[in-house]
Amino acid sequence: MAKHDADLSQLFHALADPTRRAMLTRLAEGPAAVSDLAGPTGLRLPTVMRHLAVLEEAGLITTAKDGRIRTCAIEPGALDPARTWLDEQRALWNARLDRLDAFVMTVMKEREP
Amino acid sequence: MAKHDADLSQLFHALADPTRRAMLTRLAEGPAAVSDLAGPTGLRLPTVMRHLAVLEEAGLITTAKDGRIRTCAIEPGALDPARTWLDEQRALWNARLDRLDAFVMTVMKEREP
DNA sequence: TGAATAGTTAGCGACATGGCTAAGCATGAC
DNA sequence: GTCATGCTTAGCCATGTCGCTAACTATTCA
Numbered sequence: 001m002a003k004h005d006a007d008l009s010q011l012f013h014a015l016a017d018p019t020r021r022a023m024l025t026r027l028a029e030g031p032a033a034v035s036d037l038a039g040p041t042g043l044r045l046p047t048v049m050r051h052l053a054v055l056e057e058a059g060l061i062t063t064a065k066d067g068r069i070r071t072c073a074i075e076p077g078a079l080d081p082a083r084t085w086l087d088e089q090r091a092l093w094n095a096r097l098d099r100l101d102a103f104v105m106t107v108m109k110e111r112e113p
Numbered sequence: 114m115a116k117h118d119a120d121l122s123q124l125f126h127a128l129a130d131p132t133r134r135a136m137l138t139r140l141a142e143g144p145a146a147v148s149d150l151a152g153p154t155g156l157r158l159p160t161v162m163r164h165l166a167v168l169e170e171a172g173l174i175t176t177a178k179d180g181r182i183r184t185c186a187i188e189p190g191a192l193d194p195a196r197t198w199l200d201e202q203r204a205l206w207n208a209r210l211d212r213l214d215a216f217v218m219t220v221m222k223e224r225e226p
Numbered sequence: 227t228g229a230a231t232a233g234t235t236a237g238c239g240a241c242a243t244g245g246c247t248a249a250g251c252a253t254g255a256c
Numbered sequence: 257g258t259c260a261t262g263c264t265t266a267g268c269c270a271t272g273t274c275g276c277t278a279a280c281t282a283t284t285c286a
Contacts, residue, residue, distance in 0.1 A: 005131045005134075006131075008131075008134070009129050009130060009131055012125050012126075012128040012129035013125075013126070013129035015125045015129075016122050016125035016126040016129055017122060017243095017244090018118045018119075018121075018122055019244090021118075021121070021198075024202065025202070025205065028202065028205035028206050028208075029205075033262080033263095034262075034263065035261095035262065035263085043244095043245075043246095044245080044246065044247085045262080045263070045264085046245090046246080046247085046263095046264080046265085046266095047244070047245055047246075049263080049264070049265095050243085050244075050245090051244090054243095065263085067252090067253060067254075067262095068252060068253045068254070068261070068262050068263065069253095069261095069262065069263085070262085070263065074206055076206055076207075079199050079202060079203060082195075082199060083196070083199050083200075083203070085134075086192050086195060086196050086199070087196075089137060089138070089141065089192060090192060090196075092138065092141035092142075093141050093187055093189055094189075095141075096141055096142065096143060130273095130274090132274095146232080147232075147233065148231090148232065148233085156274095156275075156276095157275080157276065157277085158232085158233070158234085159233095159234080159235080159236095159275090159276080159277085160274070160275055160276075162233075162234075162235095163273090163274075163275090164274090167273095178233085180232090180282090180283060180284075181231070181232045181233065181281095181282060181283040181284070182231095182232065182233085182283090183232080183233065
């Protein structure tokens with residue numbers, strides 16, 4: 001657990017804010033300019049910019065400036081590390097529960113006459 | 114997006130810390146006392162207690178005190194909401210990419226002689 | 227009873243986060 | 257050129273987070 005770990009922290013932290021999650025959902029429909037993203041939130045532009053910076057540093061979006069308009073787009077696959085971690089945990093947790101089940105079964109068999 | 118949303122934020126925030134993730138991984142092996150969890154981290158007990166409180170408030174673990182020992186255990190299924198959200202996003206993102214694909218195909222067909 | 231063990235509570239300090247305003251570029255329209 | 261538009265930068269404030277120490281409570285062991 002090294003850089004991998006820091007990346008995961010950054011990723012989960014970026015997802016831990018409703019405003020940022022809403023922005024991602026909006027961007028799922030397609031690329032959008034900064035102002036378009038700001039609109040629905042009711043937040044001021046500088047605040048929105050910070051959220052976008054967090055998303056970009058976490059690798060969740062990419063942005064590019066064309067003229068005076070910055071367009072933001074989702075980065076497909078950026079969620080994968082989070083998904084993978086969750087899957088691994090679920091596997092570990094289930095493995096333990098399965099072992100518990102097996103143990104209970106064994107004990108029950110031993111108690112048979 | 115209502116209470117559901119706050120829960121998700123709490124969940125992702127709880128996961129956004131390497132120490133807390135390590136604790137969860139440790140707990141996947143089986144229940145453990147507070148001191149057992151503190152050991153590997155090198156952190157002081159009060160600090161560990163705060164992390165445990167965050168995990169418990171997020172619904173990721175349950176704790177119970179027996180005598181002077183508090184035992185912590187994983188709460189199976191607590192990760193599901195996070196997983197579900199990630200799956201939904203992936204579906205949305207892919208749906209858009211599919212539509213893009215379809216559009217490109219259409220354009221290419223039109224350009225045929 | 228007295229001492230070691232396991233948590234707990236209270237409170238401090240450094241730093242991060244999330245919001246804002248005000249002012250400063252660029253770029254595109256006229 | 258001039259001006260509106262769209263973003264950017266700088267900086268302020270309140271609050272939250274993460275670490276710590278010190279002092280306290282409650283069990284258990286001898």
